[in-house]
Amino acid sequence: MEDLQKMHNQIVEWLNEIVPIIKRSLSEELKIEIKRDRKDLVTNIDKMVQDFLIQKITEAYPTHMIIGEESQELIISDNREHVWIIDPIDGTANFVKQQDHFCILIAYYENDIGKLGYIFDVMNDDLYYAIENNGAFLNNEKLPSPEEISLQEGLISGDIRDWVGKECLERLAEESFDIRYFGCGGIDSIHVITGKFAAFATSKSGPWDLAAQLIFAKELGLKVSHFNGSHLHYLDRGDWILSNKGAFDDLIEILKGW
Amino acid sequence: MEDLQKMHNQIVEWLNEIVPIIKRSLSEELKIEIKRDRKDLVTNIDKMVQDFLIQKITEAYPTHMIIGEESQELIISDNREHVWIIDPIDGTANFVKQQDHFCILIAYYENDIGKLGYIFDVMNDDLYYAIENNGAFLNNEKLPSPEEISLQEGLISGDIRDWVGKECLERLAEESFDIRYFGCGGIDSIHVITGKFAAFATSKSGPWDLAAQLIFAKELGLKVSHFNGSHLHYLDRGDWILSNKGAFDDLIEILKGW
Numbered sequence: 001m002e003d004l005q006k007m008h009n010q011i012v013e014w015l016n017e018i019v020p021i022i023k024r025s026l027s028e029e030l031k032i033e034i035k036r037d038r039k040d041l042v043t044n045i046d047k048m049v050q051d052f053l054i055q056k057i058t059e060a061y062p063t064h065m066i067i068g069e070e071s072q073e074l075i076i077s078d079n080r081e082h083v084w085i086i087d088p089i090d091g092t093a094n095f096v097k098q099q100d101h102f103c104i105l106i107a108y109y110e111n112d113i114g115k116l117g118y119i120f121d122v123m124n125d126d127l128y129y130a131i132e133n134n135g136a137f138l139n140n141e142k143l144p145s146p147e148e149i150s151l152q153e154g155l156i157s158g159d160i161r162d163w164v165g166k167e168c169l170e171r172l173a174e175e176s177f178d179i180r181y182f183g184c185g186g187i188d189s190i191h192v193i194t195g196k197f198a199a200f201a202t203s204k205s206g207p208w209d210l211a212a213q214l215i216f217a218k219e220l221g222l223k224v225s226h227f228n229g230s231h232l233h234y235l236d237r238g239d240w241i242l243s244n245k246g247a248f249d250d251l252i253e254i255l256k257g258w
Numbered sequence: 259m260e261d262l263q264k265m266h267n268q269i270v271e272w273l274n275e276i277v278p279i280i281k282r283s284l285s286e287e288l289k290i291e292i293k294r295d296r297k298d299l300v301t302n303i304d305k306m307v308q309d310f311l312i313q314k315i316t317e318a319y320p321t322h323m324i325i326g327e328e329s330q331e332l333i334i335s336d337n338r339e340h341v342w343i344i345d346p347i348d349g350t351a352n353f354v355k356q357q358d359h360f361c362i363l364i365a366y367y368e369n370d371i372g373k374l375g376y377i378f379d380v381m382n383d384d385l386y387y388a389i390e391n392n393g394a395f396l397n398n399e400k401l402p403s404p405e406e407i408s409l410q411e412g413l414i415s416g417d418i419r420d421w422v423g424k425e426c427l428e429r430l431a432e433e434s435f436d437i438r439y440f441g442c443g444g445i446d447s448i449h450v451i452t453g454k455f456a457a458f459a460t461s462k463s464g465p466w467d468l469a470a471q472l473i474f475a476k477e478l479g480l481k482v483s484h485f486n487g488s489h490l491h492y493l494d495r496g497d498w499i500l501s502n503k504g505a506f507d508d509l510i511e512i513l514k515g516w
Contacts, residue, residue, distance in 0.1 A: 038435075039435060039436060097413055097455075098449065098454040099454075152296075155356070155441070160439070164422075169422050170422045177297060177355070178419055179419055180441045181418070181437065181438055182440075183413070183438045196355060196357075197356075
């Protein structure tokens with residue numbers, strides 16, 4: 001725990017160093033590149049933030065493995081003693097088009113056990129973090145476990161674009177209280193973590209989109225799984241859900257038809 | 259203009275008086291009632307804010323007509339010399355479930371001409387307003403007209419629950435950059451006003467949902483219409499769209515199939 005606290009303090013320092021730089025970048029012209037298709041963007045700022053974090057981690061912990069969304073190569077070796085997973089800008093489309101509703105995601109795992117998770121909501125200056133066996137926090141205030149929310153009473157967030165035409169979207173719209181979507185998995189997840197949404201479900205993810213949230217889920221008594229209800233590992237890809245306990249069973253019943 | 263400036267100053271005073279009371283109410287237990295169906299809520303705070311605004315308007319302008327979302331009766335007389343339209347809490351579901359992403363909407367019309375429009379984003383303390391022939395403002399800073407955004411490059415917001423299963427949702431998801439939804443027409447509209455979204459489209463509205471936005475649209479060069487492209491009057495009900503100029507024609511081409 002003492003070591004974790006030291007790492008935590010370092011990570012907070014790094015974040016406090018890079019966040020003002022990201023904010024200043026909003027007044028400059030972005031260099032935007034297209035990745036897999038016209039809707040999948042990366043900017044010079046994504047790369048700058050990733051380089052910054054990789055440099056800081058490597059300086060402090062030269063033997064640790066680092067997985068980043070914008071890495072040229074994704075190294076997943078068998079040695080998973082110390083693994084960092086980072087998404088330098090989660091919600092790049094929002095970053096480009098809204099200059100809001102994007103975040104930095106960082107997770108640290110030891111031997112496949114989640115130790116530290118971070119979601120930094122940049123424009124609100126809100127740092128959410130979770131420390132194994134120690135709870136989850138917003139700006140150093142401990143977060144309570146969200147009260148149970150049923151599917152019927154809950155707001156459900158999902159990456160709508162991938163859901164259109166599917167029967168499960170019709171069922172979600174009908175059976176939940178209503179649908180919402182910020183368009184940034186980290187920001188949508190914050191709303192589940194704080195009990196504002198009953199769940200966030202997304203069909204296309206990499207480890208950097210979910211590794212931090214798994215640690216929050218454990219500390220706050222939230223549920224995580226693939227759409228078919230199977231166990232979610234922090235290095236998994238594809239579909240997954242972060243859900244309030246009260247809505248989870250009904251949601252999985254719908255999502256398994258995805 | 260002098261009279262409008264005086265009215266504007268009054269309205270800002272009223273808002274500055276009621277907003278802290280709304281915020282304090284978030285720490286107290288809400289009285290929630292169901293209106294037309296289980297997804298249509300009203301709280302004691304909606305009613306308190308509406309009563310407050312009606313009292314202020316009536317004291318200052320006893321002969322003016324007032325239309326409010328939570329009024330017991332909706333009076334639309336032939337005398338439309340001075341008409342106020344208010345939504346005391348736009349986004350009541352968000353108010354109840356998120357304690358965020360809700361707003362106060364106020365519009366003032368003279369002889370069917372929009373004079374003053376207000377969107378107060380309560381939790382961000384952001385007051386957006388528009389004054390006829392004078393521009394639109396955020397907290398007294400003049401807002402620029404948003405740059406043109408094409409449908410292909412733009413984020414589109416819509417009340418998803420009513421769109422599921424419709425071909426136009428599939429086309430929107432495919433042809434736009436992506437879909438978003440805050441679940442509060444006023445907050446979604448702010449994102450069109452500030453150029454963060456290309457459009458906000460909603461299928462079920464009353465005058466209180468759109469009267470203020472019509473005034474912003476005129477001042478900022480945004481487009482408004484029904485889904486079929488026909489003229490939108492501030493007392494209309496039903497479907498309507500607030501759109502960036504660059505996306506409007508392509509959107510109407512899709513929405514007319516709604």
